[in-house]
Every structure is written in C-alpha cells, then in structure tokens.
Amino acid sequence: EAQVTQNPRYLITVTGKKLTVTCSQNMNHEYMSWYRQDPGLGLRQIYYSMNVEVTDKGDVPEGYKVSRKEKRNFPLILESPSPNQTSLYFCASSPTGFNEKLFFGSGTQLSVL
C-alpha cells in the first residue's frame, strides 16, 4: 500500500532532550516536507527536500534539523526541544514537489515539558 509512515504517533519529552521523528515513504517520491500544525495557525512548513541530499528551510525552521540521505526517509531532528515546539507534526511527500497533491503521514503529537 502506498503510504507515508511517521513514528512515533505520540511523544512526550522534556526540554533539552534530543529527539528524532522518522518519516518514510514507499512511493519513490522525490519531494518530502515537514509541517507543524498549531491551533489558529494552520499548517506551517518547517523544512523540505526536493531530492536526496537537497534540503531547504521552510517558514519556521528554527530549532529543527533534517536530513535526506536516502530517497525514502526524511527524519526531523529536534536537537534541544523547547516547550514552544509542542505541536502536531506532519510529514508529506509528492512525486516532484510541483503541481501535485501531497500525501501526508498520520502525524506525531509532540509534547515538550
């Protein structure tokens, strides 16, 4: 089944403890992206990747890192999480990143205490 897989689904952590949210897609998509979703603010893009080893900042990149060593994987790294990073996170992919619909992962609800 074609899908975007995100893990974990829920995560509670403490300030400063490094964490990684994994994202994997099995559709051979070139384009992958991370969003965070907060009440009243909608989906905001954190980072995106047009292909392997090609990543770039979105609208809210501060405090986040990403890597794209393989086409299928696009992990989101929080080196030193802070409470303002408590949010619902979504990974998404599409074939090329141009005029196509996005396929979203099931989301990661992160709470930073």
Place this chain on the structure above:
Amino acid sequence: GQNIDQPTEMTATEGAIVQINCTYQTSGFNGLFWYQQHAGEAPTFLSYNVLDGLEEKGRFSSFLSRSKGYSYLLLKELQMKDSASYLCAVREGQGANNLFFGTGTRLTVIP
C-alpha cells in the same frame, strides 16, 4: 506573498448542503487544493482547481474564480462523518514547494 482566508467554524445539519468559502490574494496563482482533515488525523486530498469553474466529485464539488480570488467547497447530503476541518491551499508561481495553507474551517455536522 499570499493571504488565504476561510471561516474558522461552521455548523450544518445532517442531510443538508454546506458551502465553505476560501478567498486568497497571491501573485502568480497556479492552482488551489482542498483537503479534509479529521481531528488529530492527516489531511487527505479532496479536490484541485486550476481553471475557473466547478469540479464535481460525488457529494463534494469545488468552484474557482481566479479573477475574484475565490473558491468554495460544496458538500451535499451531509453525513455525520463529514465533521472535520477543511483546508484550502493555494499554489503560487511555477516553481516547486510553493503551496500555502489557510488555517482551515472546522465543520460540525449535527443531527
């Protein structure tokens, strides 16, 4: 830049018709998407408009007027499972990674 406006919340009755509006201001409009998102779940694609007019897909239709910077999503024969947020997203320009989301409209369907 872009400015995408949707109503924050709407309520409608089961079996009825509801229209969710989206207005936008953007340079280089290149398409508009509607996504459905149930609470705590991933957004899923509903429709795409790039030319003016109505696109119908079962109970859901989407309309676009590029000259007015306006789109609406029409849901007919509402069902309880249609209670969700509906996200309008606008593509700007010809390049990649140019999709911008509105804040979404939370629709509640009541019996």
